[in-house]
Amino acid sequence: MFKPPTIAWEDNRVVMIDQTRLPGELILHRCDTVEQMAEAIRSLRVRGAPAIGIAAAYGVILGLQGCSASTFEEFEEQMERVMALMRATRPTAVNLSWALERLRSVAVEHKGASVAEIKKALLVEAQAIHQQDARLCRQIGENGQELVHEGARVLTHCNAGRLATGGIGTALGILYVAHRQGKKITVYADETRPLLQGARLTTWELMQEGIPVTLICDSSAARLMARGQVDFALVGADRIAANGDVANKIGTYNLAVLCAKHNLPFYVAAPSSTLDLALSDGDQIPIEERAAEEVTEVCGRRSAPLGVAVSNPAFDVTPGGLVSAIITEKGVFRSPYRRSLSRMKNHRGNQGPARL
């Protein structure tokens, strides 16, 4: 088990594992200002939808630390500026705006209080978002057990683990609980081009936990399935629309198509904060296009001709029709999602006690 948490609030600043340096180096990165936090999110030092929500909340706290507003209106103005800075970092994961909305509500609730008191309340809320995420991960882990049989061979994509959350992870959280329950699971980790979160982060996490993991190139998943070496795929999510369409790391839709072709279940694990009922389908989810260099330079070395055109969407959208189940802290939801997910949003699930 690795000791430093993925992200932490310490001595009025944020300390995080710099995930761009893993697995070669385990280095802590500090953010004292909201600008530093914006850089850290944009450059993926911290990534993963739930962790981005936590990071953005702490970013707002950092951005308001020096605030000397004398009226609520002044304070609110600065808060909105800081929130806009956070919101502009990455467009796809809805957890980011969800966390900002929670902070905004708390500020509004404390409208009559002093600026110092509002700042205190906001910090408490940011820490609550963080702690709650850890609790949700454990609950997702428990809820997912009905889908994981003894000896399951699981294919995963990107990283939906400790490094993507404030807890044990979403997709990988389910696998950690299964492992601790003694189910002899094995995992295939897609390396996940272009930024290799599977190769760099997922294998690293799973190896520390002692879960057998085999690294594969993204494009060899199909062969594994055709040879009967995979029982199901299990991934995280960055945003889920009301009809069950799932935005997640580029390559996820590919996997879902392969699962359908090979009659394998395709599961998505995410906290309910990843659900965006305001969007009726996945076509409305904004998909981040990232820099060409992520594809043309591998680990800092150029691997394609200068000047080549590149398409580098960071996410894709998997239609709900290809998703066998969505595992949240409130339970396991299945198609038709428009109905099951809207019911879920209104249902208060069992969030404790944690058994992990």
Place this chain on the structure above:
Amino acid sequence: MFKPPTIAWEDNRVVMIDQTRLPGELILHRCDTVEQMAEAIRSLRVRGAPAIGIAAAYGVILGLQGCSASTFEEFEEQMERVMALMRATRPTAVNLSWALERLRSVAVEHKGASVAEIKKALLVEAQAIHQQDARLCRQIGENGQELVHEGARVLTHCNAGRLATGGIGTALGILYVAHRQGKKITVYADETRPLLQGARLTTWELMQEGIPVTLICDSSAARLMARGQVDFALVGADRIAANGDVANKIGTYNLAVLCAKHNLPFYVAAPSSTLDLALSDGDQIPIEERAAEEVTEVCGRRSAPLGVAVSNPAFDVTPGGLVSAIITEKGVFRSPYRRSLSRMKNHRGNQGPARL
């Protein structure tokens, strides 16, 4: 247009573009001995099924250059040793054994001749294999035109171009002919992990020819198809079984599944020497498993934890049922392949005159 040919016989030795150095450096690599040729093939300085056939043929010539046998039996013994060395380099592309068989037949035909005469005949045959491949590429390019419409948006995987053959390429050969005919085609090139032949070689070739090409990560092909940005996929082949099952670069089967899901044609281009009628289906095609480091080290830098388990098959098998057509120098063949391919093997196609 780049000047040096992919591979050439010059002054009693072989000169080839060192494809492991592209696109950063255009460096010529020389082989004076069969051992050097074996190393060049194993390490992919020269790669691509047709080019491997040519390289292996020249490798045999190199291995027999110093042969001072006084009887045919002695000569044959050394030839078999040299051929075994070539055959052991890479197992999947059948063009390699096909080229060796052609040389063996020539040697046997010249059984009564002097060793010097046999060696001369073998060199002529190796050069004939090389020149014939160039001719076949042009013919494949012509034959494929019926499948390429004006403005076609083509997805390709790995490199089945000049760098993979003794001519203009197989899959890319079709695109070169289309381009010269004035069809305004555009190409999406899968980067093709782990060794990035798409990013390093296919984009480089196409850019030199002035064909618009966009580089993508392998796993974003699905999103492109879902958004209607691709008209068909077109790839090469390393071995084709009697029922139309196609062994090609890992990730090809993935693409074929995606094409079927999105109702897009999936085409394979290869010379008839890639056909192995001795194998009734693709399950019998030996699939090369390559070193873990190809996945865990990208451009020489480590991108995964030390000691992680890796599965790195270099090829996969696409069932003939997913292949819309196979384009060879003898024409365009369609399902049912067991019948069409066996007829093709016995048919002498039009191999000239070239129009490129």
